[in-house]
Amino acid sequence: xxxxxxxxxxxxxxxxxxxxxxxxxxxxxxxxxxxxxxxxxxxxxxxxxxxxxxxxxxxxxxxxxxxxxxxxxxxxxxxxxxxxxxxxxxxxxxxxxxxxxxxxxxxxxxxxxxxxxxxxxxxxxxxxxxxxxxxxxxxxxxxxxxxxxxxxxxxxxxxxxxxxxxxxxxxxxxxxxxxx
Amino acid sequence: xxxxxxxxxxxxxxxxxxxxxxxxxxxxxxxxxxxxxxxxxxxxxxxxxxxxxxxxxxxxxxxxxxxxxxxxxxxxxxxxxxxxxxxxxxxxxxxxxxxxxxxxxxxxxxxxxxxxxxxxxxxxxxxxxxxxxxxxxxxxxxxxxxxxxxxxxxxxxxxxxxxxxxxxxxxxxxxxxxxxxxxxxxxxxxxxxxxxxxxxxxxxxxxxxxxxxxxxxxxxxxxxxxxxxxxxxxxxxxxxxxxxxxxxxxxxxxxxxxxxxxxxxxxxxxxxxxxxxxxxxxxxxxxxxxxxxxxxxxxxxxxxxxxxxxxxxxxxxxxxxxxxxxxxxxxxxxxxxxxxxxxxxxxxxxxxxxxxxxxxxxxxxxxxxxxxxxxxxxxxxxxxxxxxxxxxxxxxxxxxxxxxxxxxxxxxxxxxxxxxxxxxxxxxxxxxxxxxxxxxxxxxxxxxxxxxxxxxxxxxxxxxxxxxxxxxxxxxxxxxxxxxx
Numbered sequence: 001x002x003x004x005x006x007x008x009x010x011x012x013x014x015x016x017x018x019x020x021x022x023x024x025x026x027x028x029x030x031x032x033x034x035x036x037x038x039x040x041x042x043x044x045x046x047x048x049x050x051x052x053x054x055x056x057x058x059x060x061x062x063x064x065x066x067x068x069x070x071x072x073x074x075x076x077x078x079x080x081x082x083x084x085x086x087x088x089x090x091x092x093x094x095x096x097x098x099x100x101x102x103x104x105x106x107x108x109x110x111x112x113x114x115x116x117x118x119x120x121x122x123x124x125x126x127x128x129x130x131x132x133x134x135x136x137x138x139x140x141x142x143x144x145x146x147x148x149x150x151x152x153x154x155x156x157x158x159x160x161x162x163x164x165x166x167x168x169x170x171x172x173x174x175x176x177x178x179x180x
Numbered sequence: 181x182x183x184x185x186x187x188x189x190x191x192x193x194x195x196x197x198x199x200x201x202x203x204x205x206x207x208x209x210x211x212x213x214x215x216x217x218x219x220x221x222x223x224x225x226x227x228x229x230x231x232x233x234x235x236x237x238x239x240x241x242x243x244x245x246x247x248x249x250x251x252x253x254x255x256x257x258x259x260x261x262x263x264x265x266x267x268x269x270x271x272x273x274x275x276x277x278x279x280x281x282x283x284x285x286x287x288x289x290x291x292x293x294x295x296x297x298x299x300x301x302x303x304x305x306x307x308x309x310x311x312x313x314x315x316x317x318x319x320x321x322x323x324x325x326x327x328x329x330x331x332x333x334x335x336x337x338x339x340x341x342x343x344x345x346x347x348x349x350x351x352x353x354x355x356x357x358x359x360x361x362x363x364x365x366x367x368x369x370x371x372x373x374x375x376x377x378x379x380x381x382x383x384x385x386x387x388x389x390x391x392x393x394x395x396x397x398x399x400x401x402x403x404x405x406x407x408x409x410x411x412x413x414x415x416x417x418x419x420x421x422x423x424x425x426x427x428x429x430x431x432x433x434x435x436x437x438x439x440x441x442x443x444x445x446x447x448x449x450x451x452x453x454x455x456x457x458x459x460x461x462x463x464x465x466x467x468x469x470x471x472x473x474x475x476x477x478x479x480x481x482x483x484x485x486x487x488x489x490x491x492x493x494x495x496x497x498x499x500x501x502x503x504x505x506x507x508x509x510x511x512x513x514x515x516x517x518x519x520x521x522x523x524x525x526x527x528x529x530x531x532x533x534x535x536x537x538x539x540x541x542x543x544x545x546x547x548x549x550x551x552x553x554x555x556x557x558x559x560x561x562x563x564x565x566x567x568x569x570x571x572x573x574x575x576x577x578x579x580x581x582x583x584x585x586x587x588x589x590x591x592x593x594x595x596x597x598x599x600x601x602x603x604x605x606x607x608x609x610x611x612x613x614x615x616x617x618x619x620x621x622x623x624x625x626x627x628x629x630x631x632x633x634x635x636x637x638x639x640x641x642x643x644x645x646x647x648x649x650x651x652x653x654x655x656x657x658x659x660x661x662x663x664x665x
Contacts, residue, residue, distance in 0.1 A: 035202035121196045168185040
C-alpha cells in the first residue's frame, strides 16, 4: 500500500508526537521514499538499508523536539541528507565520480531492459555534479515539493525552482543533441 | 531559461529511476524495531509522570501542616542534573563519581553520567565503534540490569538509544544510550551494570561495568525554582488575519482559554531551563489535539533567544487533560531580560468524525470526476465535498480518489478515508487509506487525495472524515524574568 499524497502530514506528525505508537503511520508513509532516495544517493542496497534505519532512528529520537514549522517531509529529508553526507564522508576514500560509481542497477535482481534513450538519460544524470544529482533525486525520487526541497537544503524556494528548471532544460538539451 | 519543464520530460526522468522497493523483510523488521523503541519510551514517560505525581502528593500533604517557607523549600526538592534532566533532590540523591569506560569486541562503551534518586536510577551511555545491524532483530532480547553488591537486582525500566550525530556530536559511528533502572536503595553507592548484549545485539555479549556513586552535593544539582504562575500568566491577543475566513464564523479563529503557563526555572552555568505547559479549555480539542506551531523567545531588545526544546518534567498521557508540557533550554545568559515567549500560531485537530457515502459505479475511469456537493456538518464546521475524482498513483496499479473540499469556517486539513477499502484480488477488507489537506494555512477550497496499491475504486464507498485541522493565528505571550542570574 503506497500513498501518493503527504498533505495530512500535520495530523500524522501531531499524532506521533502525542502518542509515539502512532509513529508507525509516519514510518509507513515515508519509508519507501526514504529508501529510494538513499538507494540513489548511494547506489547500494545495503547502504540504503543502513541509512534508512539510521534516518528513522534519528527521526524517532528527534520527533518530540520537532516543531511543526514548514514541511515535515522537508525536515525528514534534511535528516536524510545529513546522514547520507555523513556516510559519504566516512567512505570518502571512494571517489564519487562516474568512473568509479557502481552501475546504477548493480543491485537489482530483476533484469530490466532499458531503452537506449533511458540509458542515455541515466548516464547524463550520472554525469551531473553531486549537488545537481541530489536536486534531481529530491524532486524525482523522493518526490518532494519545491518548498520541501528548499527546507531540506535550507535554500530559498524560488532559487531551488530556478536551479531545477535550468538543470532539466540542460539535461533535455543534451539528450536531444545526442539523438540528433 | 526559467521555463517549466514539460510534463513528458519530467515523466521520462521519473521513469529512469525505476528503483527497487525496499525489501519487505527489512521494512517490517525495521518497523518492529522502531515500535519496540517507542514502547520503551512510553514506559519511561509514564514512569516519570507517576514519579512526579508522587512527589506532588508529598508536597501537598506537607503543605497542610507546613509554613509557606517550608512548602517552598519542599517544592525545590526537584532538581536538575545537566545531561540527566529532572531528579528528586533529597538527602539521598547520588551521582556517578566518574565516567567509566570499558573496551571490548572493538567497541568502546562509556557510562558518562548517572544519577539515582528515590524513584529511579539513570545512566547515560556513549558507545563508539558500533554499527547498527540491519536485520533489526539480532536474537538478543535480554535487558540490561543493575546488580548491587548484595546481589539485589534492579530491573531495567527503559532504554533509549540514538545516533550521536543527532545531538550535534562528532560524525562517527557513535551512539548515545539512556538507561532507566529501578531506584537504588538509599544507602547504596556501588552497582554493577550488566549488559547481556550491547544495543540488543547478540554479537556484543556479556558486558559488566562497575559503577561507583557518591552523594550529590549542591554544585552538582541545579535547583528547580517554582515560578509564581499568577505573575506570569499569558496575555492573550488572538488576531485572526485570515482574509478568507467568513466574518460570521469566528469559532475557528481562536482557541478558548489557551494560555502559556510558566511553572519552573533552573539556572545552569551556561543558560536556563524554563519549564511550563500550554493549557486550554476549548471543548473542541482534547489533550492530544493542540500543538503550538510557531514559538519564539525574544529578549527585551527584540533579539531572538537561542533555545532548544528539551524533555519536560512530565508528559501528558491523558487526553482528558488539556495540557501540553514543555521545557526550553535557553542557551546562554547574555540577554536583556525579561524574555518574552510568544506563540504565534497553533495547529489543532477536532476529535469529531463523520461519514458519507458515494457510488463510483461499476466501471469508473481514471480522470472521471463526480460532482458530489455532499454537505457534512461536523461540530461547528460545514464540510462540503464538492467533487471526487478517480486518480492514478505512482504506479499503474495504484488508484485512489481526489476530493475537492470546502469548509465553513475555513480549515487547514482533513483526512478522508475509505472505511472499508477493497483490493483487486482480495475478497475485501485490508488497510485504510490516506488523507490530506491544505497544509498549515487555512484555505476555503483545497484538494486531498490518496492512492493505494491494487485498490478497487468501483462500487459503493463509505468515506470517513476525520482529523479536521485548524490553523489558528494570533499572539499568545508570557514574559519571564529569571529570579537568579
